[in-house]
Amino acid sequence: MPIDHADLLRFLSAVHPYDALDPEALDELLPAFRPQAMAAGEAIYTLGEKLDGLYLIHKGAVEVRDQNGVQISLLGPRNSFGERGLMRDGLAATSASTREDTLLLVLPVDQFQKLLETQPAAKKFFDRQRAPKPKRADLATSRVETLMAPAPLTCPPNTPVQHAAQLMHSRHISSVCITEGKQLRGIATIRDLSGKVVGGALPYDTPLSEIMTADPVSLPPSAIGSDVLHMMMERRIGHVPVTENGELVGIVTQTDLTRFQAMTSAELVSEIARARDAQDMARVTARIPQLLVQLVAGGNRHEVVTRLITDIADTATRRLLTLAEAQLGKPPVPYLWAACGSQGRQEQTGVSDQDNVLILSDDVTDDQMPYFEALANFVCDGLNTCGYVYCPGDMMATNPRWCQPVRTWRQYFDNWIAKPSPEAQMLASVMFDLRAIGGTTALFEDLQETTLAKAAKNSIFVAHMISNSLKHTPPLGLLRGFATIRSGEHKNQLDMKHNGVVPVVDLGRVYALQGRLTPVNTRARLEAAIPAGVLSQSGGQDLLDAYDLIAETRLEQQARQIKAGSAPDNYLAPADLSDFERSHLRDAFVVVKSLQSAVGHGKGMLS
Numbered sequence: 219m220p221i222d223h224a225d226l227l228r229f230l231s232a233v234h235p236y237d238a239l240d241p242e243a244l245d246e247l248l249p250a251f252r253p254q255a256m257a258a259g260e261a262i263y264t265l266g267e268k269l270d271g272l273y274l275i276h277k278g279a280v281e282v283r284d285q286n287g288v289q290i291s292l293l294g295p296r297n298s299f300g301e302r303g304l305m306r307d308g309l310a311a312t313s314a315s316t317r318e319d320t321l322l323l324v325l326p327v328d329q330f331q332k333l334l335e336t337q338p339a340a341k342k343f344f345d346r347q348r349a350p351k352p353k354r355a356d357l358a359t360s361r362v363e364t365l366m367a368p369a370p371l372t373c374p375p376n377t378p379v380q381h382a383a384q385l386m387h388s389r390h391i392s393s394v395c396i397t398e399g400k401q402l403r404g405i406a407t408i409r410d411l412s413g414k415v416v417g418g419a420l421p422y423d424t425p426l427s428e429i430m431t432a433d434p435v436s437l438p439p440s441a442i443g444s445d446v447l448h449m450m451m452e453r454r455i456g457h458v459p460v461t462e463n464g465e466l467v468g469i470v471t472q473t474d475l476t477r478f479q480a481m482t483s484a485e486l487v488s489e490i491a492r493a494r495d496a497q498d499m500a501r502v503t504a505r506i507p508q509l510l511v512q513l514v515a516g517g518n519r520h521e522v523v524t525r526l527i528t529d530i531a532d533t534a535t536r537r538l539l540t541l542a543e544a545q546l547g548k549p550p551v552p553y554l555w556a557a558c559g560s561q562g563r564q565e566q567t568g569v570s571d572q573d574n575v576l577i578l579s580d581d582v583t584d585d586q587m588p589y590f591e592a593l594a595n596f597v598c599d600g601l602n603t604c605g606y607v608y609c610p611g612d613m614m615a616t617n618p619r620w621c622q623p624v625r626t627w628r629q630y631f632d633n634w635i636a637k638p639s640p641e642a643q644m645l646a647s648v649m650f651d652l653r654a655i656g657g658t659t660a661l662f663e664d665l666q667e668t669t670l671a672k673a674a675k676n677s678i679f680v681a682h683m684i685s686n687s688l689k690h691t692p693p694l695g696l697l698r699g700f701a702t703i704r705s706g707e708h709k710n711q712l713d714m715k716h717n718g719v720v721p722v723v724d725l726g727r728v729y730a731l732q733g734r735l736t737p738v739n740t741r742a743r744l745e746a747a748i749p750a751g752v753l754s755q756s757g758g759q760d761l762l763d764a765y766d767l768i769a770e771t772r773l774e775q776q777a778r779q780i781k782a783g784s785a786p787d788n789y790l791a792p793a794d795l796s797d798f799e800r801s802h803l804r805d806a807f808v809v810v811k812s813l814q815s816a817v818g819h820g821k822g823m824l825s
Contacts, residue, residue, distance in 0.1 A: 278320025366468030
């Protein structure tokens with residue numbers, strides 16, 4: 219079925235990216251398109267088949283299905299398909315068939331490759347990988363492993379302080395790490411030597427173990443530079459050891475950070491760490507929306523933006539714990555304050571409520587519980603004052619159910635795993651995102667490890683968790699492209715949280731469970747799932763790219779709302795996006811739906 223040259227020109231001139239080509243380039247491309255008429259129900263290509271080229275629908279409808287036979291797209295006129303396989307190895311990554319009588323325009327493989335090589339607009343449109351962010355040497359984008367000194371000075375605990383001081387002087391450094399084998403036991407600085415040894419008139423053969431700061435706070439190599447700066451400002455320290463699995467691998471000092479400029483979020487952390495009360499903190503957290511705008515405008519990756527914003531919530535929580543203890547007195551037994559939800563995953567945006575729990579030592583007695591009830595009320599009320607509103611589902615430490623000793627928490631998890639009712643699935647999903655914020659972290663470490671092991675071994679529980687993870691689906695419609703909200707305040711909009719980010723969060727949690735992976739952050743879970751064999755390299759990279767686009771689109775929308783003087787939310791009207799943006803966003807949703815289909819069929823790899 220031939221198409222008149224003029225008709226084809228008019229058609230392509232209204233289809234992106236061909237509408238961005240100069241007239242000469244478009245005129246030269248026209249003869250390359252081969253019309254292909256197909257009747258309803260015909261197969262265009264099948265999974266793994268060598269592709270003839272790029273397909274563009276002139277009229278009709280095409281159904282695209284994944285490897286499990288699940289429909290992931292129903293495409294109409296002006297939609298392209300097949301580019302995903304062409305951009306990889308030339309083999310179809312899906313199966314496609316006609317839903318009705320259809321006329322396709324096929325651009326042969328060699329012409330498609332030439333188009334990508336010669337036309338930047340086409341390359342940008344069809345390359346679905348994440349666009350590179352501006353490369354800047356600042357704390358927001360630099361990993362700790364690139365900032366740290368990889369061979370810090372170390373001494374055993376029994377080293378005399380005079381010998382340690384001589385070593386520090388000869389190397390022109392201001393600290394020494396105290397180790398046993400490769401395990402970090404403490405740190406001593408010039409300040410310790412001057413204040414404790416000289417100021418305290420201690421003999422020069424005093425062992426380092428007597429003046430060191432034992433069990434110092436540390437960060438992993440995968441942390442970012444702002445984590446270091448925030449920790450220094452909150453805790454008023456100038457040295458942060460870098461550890462991996464308890465072993466010392468480096469150290470970062472204030473001197474290491476002087477060439478970096480990322481003070482905005484650090485200033486908020488510093489002010490909160492010194493706040494006198496919740497009202498003081500609220501005046502600081504009120505600046506978070508503007509911080510979000512600045513971070514997004516600066517081209518920061520979404521996981522960096524949400525990490526920096528979550529750092530502020532973490533600092534506010536720890537400061538409130540300190541203020542609570544100052545008012546209530548020393549806690550009667552050790553406790554751990556942990557966050558779940560977006561704070562637990564370090565994924566807070568401009569819209570966040572609070573989700574938290576208290577894990578108490580098994581030594582706690584009934585007459586000591588009022589102390590922790592008062593502690594929970596003080597902190598949760600303070601967080602609400604700071605803008606982290608009370609959890610609508612009452613998932614807070616003020617709820618007696620979520621303020622319990624370790625043994626009760628073990629029972630909770632054991633019961634949820636043994637009897638995965640709908641409520642148990644929901645609660646287990648939330649609790650698998652727990653992250654220690656303040657208190658005694660040792661109360662949580664063993665609990666997390668043993669619970670993850672038990673859960674992964676229970677195939678029935680894993681199956682229920684997978685089923686639960688599929689309740690939130692990407693907003694894919696049929697011919698219109700997106701399934702928007704049908705009525706109410708957000709009619710004709712997309713819910714970028716529950717139908718955008720949450721499906722990926724749920725997938726990441728399932729992969730963590732299947733692979734017994736300890737990361738809590740969603741992107742970290744996806745990255746860890748690939749080498750663990752839970753996700754294939756290609757499927758994992760597709761999902762990472764899709765998640766990045768969805769999460770960044772959400773943040774960009776919130777930044778636009780803030781700049782317009784509105785309160786940020788999670789809703790986006792597709793009409794506010796360009797054709798290019800809608801196409802890429804829809805492709806991202808298709809990838810997520812494909813991975814949901816794969817995990818639902820027990821095929822998490824999705825090659």
